[in-house]
Amino acid sequence: LHKDGNRWRWVNKPLGIDDTFTFLDESTLPYGPMEYITRQTQGDFAVLDQRDDNLWMDAGMVTTQADWSLDFDIGMNFFEWHAPVPKANEMGIFVRALKFLLNIQQGQPARRLNWTMTVNPLLDTSPENYHKWGTMKQELTKENIGEKQHLRVELQTFFRLPRSNALVFPIRCYLIRFEDLVTVPKWARRLHRVIRDLPEELATYKGFIDNRPLMVEYLSQFDDGSPTSDGIWADD
Incomplete structure (x- = not known):
């Protein structure tokens, strides 16, 4: 990004983009500012405005929704938008999470991980496209679960925007097949225990309650009962 007063030039070499525009004059861009930049990035983006001691989902650009809908939540x-999550509200988790997010400062971003399950390597499992991916859950068998069942991890970050004071909320998704995940013994043991012991309400919310017995059966063969070390890193 090259700045000359309000005359700015943006160069994106991988995508072959070289645009000159006037800062704060969105008519000089081919799209609105948020759409313009998020078309050039990977992952999902939401803008959370801070007002009335709360965060409001005011805008977004998404392509990899996991069981949620921007059109519905906007x-x-x-x-x-967190109302469907079981247990967390009663435990006061969201009150504490909101307090933390409201205090994020400029230049001091935060991040967290979230996870769920996806059959086949699909990034878009939005409600709008349920007719395309929902039936795939019924395709799992003892023979193919290692190949088809994926752990989906979302890296969620929060950045305070300097002009509006809103939070920009990027979500980047990663998928790994069970048969690849179990090649790391620590991950195999831990995932088996998490899936096995997860409260029924959460397994239902995450959408894998029907296939949980298959998952537990498959993963159990890689769990020798040994303890796992702290953290996410492999032991070896």
Whole structure:
């Protein structure tokens, strides 16, 4: 990004983009500012405005929604779009999470991990496309679960924007097949125990309650009962 007063030039060499525009004059861009930059990035992006001691989902650019819908959640506040999550509200988790997020400062971003399950390596498992991917859950068998069942991990980050004071919320998704995951003994043992012991309400919310017995059966053969070390890193 090259700045000459309000005359700015943006160069994206991998995509062959070289645009000159006037800062704060969105008519000089081919799209609105958020759409312009997020078309050139990977992952999902939401803009969370801070007002009334809450966060409101005011805008977004998404292509990899996991069981949630931007069209449905747009305009909701932090508690409203998290309402479907079981147990967390009663435990006070969201009150503490909101307090933390409201205090994120400029230049001091935060991040967290989230996870769920996906059959086949699909990034877009939005409600709008359920007719395309929902039936795939019924295709799992003892023979193919290692290949078809994927652990989906989302790296979620939060950045305070300097002009609006809103939070920009990028989500980057990663998928790994069970048969690849179990090549790391620590991961295999831990995932088996998490899936086996997860409360029924959470397994239902994450969408794999029907296939949990298959998952547990497959993963159990890689769990020798040994303890696992702290953290996410492999032991060897």
